[in-house]
Amino acid sequence: MWRSGEARSALRCATTETIKSLFNLPGRQAEGFLESLFDLMLIDLPVPDHTTVSRSLRTVTVEMPVIYSPEARHIVVDSTGLKVYGEGEWKVRQHGWCQRRTWRKLHLAVNEGSREIVTAVFSSNDVADCEVFDDLISGVKGNIEQVSADGAYDTHHIFDSIEKLGALASIPPRQNAQIQQPDKDFAPPLPRLTSCT
Secondary structure, three states: OOOHHHHHHHHHHHHHHHHHOOOOHHHHHHHHHHHHHHHHOOOOOOOOHHHHHHHHHOOOOOOOOOOOOOOOEEEEEEEEEOOOOHHHHHHHHHOOOOOOOOOEEEEEEOOOOEEEEEEEEEEOOOOHHHEEEHHHHHHHOEEEEEEEHHHHHOOOOHHHHHHHOOOOOOOOOOOOOOOOOOOOOOOOOOOOOOOOO
């Protein structure tokens, strides 16, 4: 299971951290859990201590392989906010609420069938979801059959991008959406969802 040298140390730390995250354990409890597990399985392998794991995680790179599928996929796109801890959080604790609280956005494209994250884009909190769509969808390898998203992606640009992919768009209209009356050109309406379920 463990390899030699630096790769072995990285694999030990990544495995310990995986167990820690999977079972929601503090560092020392994860170490004890792995030791008990190895004892029960009669495996004679050393488990890295909590301090070693904490120090080594700065240099450990974890590669998450994406399983390529030749079949057309249904991609679901959305974003979530990530809180940034640091000096700002200390300042809020000491002096109360701060107007400039820092957070970032993580934009995800997920394969609906396998629930696998296919691509991800990290941005600042002032970037709109629709601005990142092209970067997000360009990272998806293979054919896309359908793209689903929420009303934040209800723009002409995104519908045009999905049409260029030859995919079906499943995007409900925004809450404040209005029908645009064209002046000169009589373009067909956007292929929005008629109802949200």
